[in-house]
Amino acid sequence: MSPAYREAYSRINSMVIVGEGLADLNFRRLALLLPAERNELLRLAAMEARHARDFLLCGRNLGIRAVTASVLQDEAEHLDFGERWLGDRFPACAAAVDACCQAGGARGSGHAAGPAIPGGNRF
Ligand SMILES: [Fe+2]
Numbered sequence: 001m002s003p004a005y006r007e008a009y010s011r012i013n014s015m016v017i018v019g020e021g022l023a024d025l026n027f028r029r030l031a032l033l034l035p036a037e038r039n040e041l042l043r044l045a046a047m048e049a050r051h052a053r054d055f056l057l058c059g060r061n062l063g064i065r066a067v068t069a070s071v072l073q074d075e076a077e078h079l080d081f082g083e084r085w086l087g088d089r090f091p092a093c094a095a096a097v098d099a100c101c102q103a104g105g106a107r108g109s110g111h112a113a114g115p116a117i118p119g120g121n122r123f
Contacts, residue, residue, distance in 0.1 A: 006064050013059045014066040018075060020052035 001009075027045035031038045059066045090097075 001062070001064075009062065010059070010064050010067055013055055013064065014068045014071045016055045017052050017059075017066050018068050018071040020048050020055060022075060023048035024052060 024045045027041050027048060031041035031045065034041065056066065
Protein backbone atom coordinates (compact mmCIF):
# COMPACT_ATOMS: atom_id res chain seq x y z
CA MET A 1 0.00 0.00 0.00
CA SER A 2 1.29 3.39 -0.95
CA PRO A 3 1.43 6.21 1.61
CA ALA A 4 -1.17 8.09 -0.47
CA TYR A 5 -3.53 5.10 -0.35
CA ARG A 6 -3.02 4.71 3.41
CA GLU A 7 -3.74 8.40 3.95
CA ALA A 8 -6.86 8.31 1.76
CA TYR A 9 -8.14 5.13 3.39
CA SER A 10 -7.56 6.56 6.86
CA ARG A 11 -9.58 9.67 6.02
CA ILE A 12 -12.46 7.79 4.43
CA ASN A 13 -12.50 5.17 7.16
CA SER A 14 -12.56 7.89 9.82
CA MET A 15 -15.59 9.55 8.23
CA VAL A 16 -17.43 6.26 7.96
CA ILE A 17 -16.69 5.27 11.56
CA VAL A 18 -17.89 8.64 12.85
CA GLY A 19 -20.99 8.52 10.64
CA GLU A 20 -21.94 5.04 11.76
CA GLY A 21 -21.36 6.02 15.39
CA LEU A 22 -23.57 9.08 15.02
CA ALA A 23 -26.26 6.98 13.36
CA ASP A 24 -26.14 4.62 16.35
CA LEU A 25 -26.48 7.55 18.75
CA ASN A 26 -29.31 9.15 16.78
CA PHE A 27 -31.31 5.92 16.60
CA ARG A 28 -30.91 5.54 20.38
CA ARG A 29 -32.14 9.12 20.89
CA LEU A 30 -35.12 8.47 18.63
CA ALA A 31 -35.90 5.34 20.62
CA LEU A 32 -36.26 7.52 23.72
CA LEU A 33 -38.56 9.95 21.90
CA LEU A 34 -40.69 7.32 20.14
CA PRO A 35 -41.42 4.60 22.70
CA ALA A 36 -43.85 2.83 20.36
CA GLU A 37 -40.97 2.30 17.90
CA ARG A 38 -38.36 1.64 20.58
CA ASN A 39 -37.47 -1.96 19.74
CA GLU A 40 -37.06 -1.34 16.01
CA LEU A 41 -35.03 1.82 16.61
CA LEU A 42 -32.75 0.03 19.08
CA ARG A 43 -32.30 -2.78 16.55
CA LEU A 44 -31.26 -0.22 13.94
CA ALA A 45 -28.93 1.47 16.46
CA ALA A 46 -27.23 -1.86 17.16
CA MET A 47 -26.81 -2.42 13.41
CA GLU A 48 -25.12 0.97 13.03
CA ALA A 49 -22.86 0.22 16.00
CA ARG A 50 -21.84 -3.04 14.30
CA HIS A 51 -21.06 -1.10 11.13
CA ALA A 52 -18.81 1.27 13.08
CA ARG A 53 -17.04 -1.65 14.74
CA ASP A 54 -16.62 -3.48 11.41
CA PHE A 55 -15.10 -0.44 9.72
CA LEU A 56 -12.78 0.04 12.68
CA LEU A 57 -11.65 -3.58 12.33
CA CYS A 58 -11.13 -3.14 8.57
CA GLY A 59 -8.66 -0.35 9.29
CA ARG A 60 -6.92 -2.38 11.95
CA ASN A 61 -6.63 -5.41 9.65
CA LEU A 62 -4.95 -3.20 7.06
CA GLY A 63 -2.73 -1.63 9.71
CA ILE A 64 -4.30 1.77 9.08
CA ARG A 65 -5.35 3.90 11.99
CA ALA A 66 -8.52 5.95 11.70
CA VAL A 67 -8.03 9.52 12.88
CA THR A 68 -11.49 10.63 13.89
CA ALA A 69 -10.72 13.89 15.73
CA SER A 70 -10.98 16.16 12.67
CA VAL A 71 -14.11 14.37 11.45
CA LEU A 72 -15.73 14.82 14.86
CA GLN A 73 -14.88 18.52 14.71
CA ASP A 74 -16.53 18.79 11.27
CA GLU A 75 -19.62 16.97 12.50
CA ALA A 76 -19.85 19.25 15.55
CA GLU A 77 -19.82 22.23 13.20
CA HIS A 78 -22.95 21.25 11.36
CA LEU A 79 -24.65 20.10 14.54
CA ASP A 80 -23.97 23.59 15.87
CA PHE A 81 -25.46 25.01 12.67
CA GLY A 82 -28.68 23.05 13.20
CA GLU A 83 -28.92 24.23 16.79
CA ARG A 84 -28.37 27.88 15.80
CA TRP A 85 -30.83 27.61 12.90
CA LEU A 86 -33.59 26.26 15.09
CA GLY A 87 -32.70 28.58 17.97
CA ASP A 88 -33.10 31.60 15.69
CA ARG A 89 -36.46 30.48 14.31
CA PHE A 90 -38.16 28.62 17.11
CA PRO A 91 -39.17 31.62 19.26
CA ALA A 92 -41.37 32.91 16.41
CA CYS A 93 -43.40 29.72 16.35
CA ALA A 94 -43.07 28.52 19.96
CA ALA A 95 -46.56 29.67 20.97
CA ALA A 96 -48.15 27.92 18.00
CA VAL A 97 -46.21 24.71 18.74
CA ASP A 98 -47.24 24.89 22.38
CA ALA A 99 -50.90 25.38 21.40
CA CYS A 100 -50.65 22.42 19.04
CA CYS A 101 -49.16 20.26 21.80
CA GLN A 102 -51.82 21.37 24.29
CA ALA A 103 -54.49 20.35 21.77
CA GLY A 104 -53.00 16.88 21.48
CA GLY A 105 -50.69 17.51 18.56
CA ALA A 106 -51.33 17.44 14.86
CA ARG A 107 -51.62 13.64 14.71
CA GLY A 108 -55.24 12.70 14.46
CA SER A 109 -56.48 16.26 14.92
CA GLY A 110 -57.33 16.80 11.28
CA HIS A 111 -54.46 19.24 10.69
CA ALA A 112 -52.42 18.49 7.59
CA ALA A 113 -49.37 20.27 8.95
CA GLY A 114 -48.26 22.03 12.08
CA PRO A 115 -47.07 25.61 12.48
CA ALA A 116 -44.60 27.01 10.01
CA ILE A 117 -41.01 27.75 11.02
CA PRO A 118 -40.04 31.19 9.65
CA GLY A 119 -37.75 30.65 6.70
CA GLY A 120 -38.13 26.90 6.91
CA ASN A 121 -40.42 23.97 6.47
CA ARG A 122 -43.57 23.16 8.36
CA PHE A 123 -43.49 20.70 11.21
FE1 LIG B 1 -24.66 1.88 8.80
